[in-house]
Amino acid sequence: MSTLEEHIDIDVPADTAWDCLHRVEAYPRFLDGVREARTEGDNRAHLDVDALGHTREVEIEIIDRGGEKVMMWQTTSAPDLAGTFALLPIDGEHTRIQARFEYDPGTIKEVFGGPRGFAQAAAIERGVRSDLQQFKALAERER
Numbered sequence: 001m002s003t004l005e006e007h008i009d010i011d012v013p014a015d016t017a018w019d020c021l022h023r024v025e026a027y028p029r030f031l032d033g034v035r036e037a038r039t040e041g042d043n044r045a046h047l048d049v050d051a052l053g054h055t056r057e058v059e060i061e062i063i064d065r066g067g068e069k070v071m072m073w074q075t076t077s078a079p080d081l082a083g084t085f086a087l088l089p090i091d092g093e094h095t096r097i098q099a100r101f102e103y104d105p106g107t108i109k110e111v112f113g114g115p116r117g118f119a120q121a122a123a124i125e126r127g128v129r130s131d132l133q134q135f136k137a138l139a140e141r142e143r
Helices: 014-021 024-029 105-112 117-141
Strands: 002-010 034-039 044-051 054-065 070-075 082-091 094-103
Antiparallel strands (some): 002 094, 034 044, 044 054, 082 094
């Protein structure tokens, strides 16, 4: 497994960012490649994701540690992916979001295409940074 960690500071309180992060239906607005998303039960979500020009259905389980403002997620169907979002209050109006993404490079190549090796890691890093920038814009706009 490979691990990628990124963070971004946003200009909203941690509670506002937490609420925005939990609006599953808004995921297509900030997660590149997610065409549609919906909640399925208390701790599950269904995502329709663009994979090599086709829609692939992905089920995820979400585990919250709300008191700590940590959201962990894990796919329950292929591909095997996992991650964590941790919200760290900077002050009353600013929050740092730390994102951690765990993946198997071979699985990413097989399911989503793209380059291999270092080029793949760089592409995933750019994608995660872009998703975080889009989340920042969404959370700050909907504040």
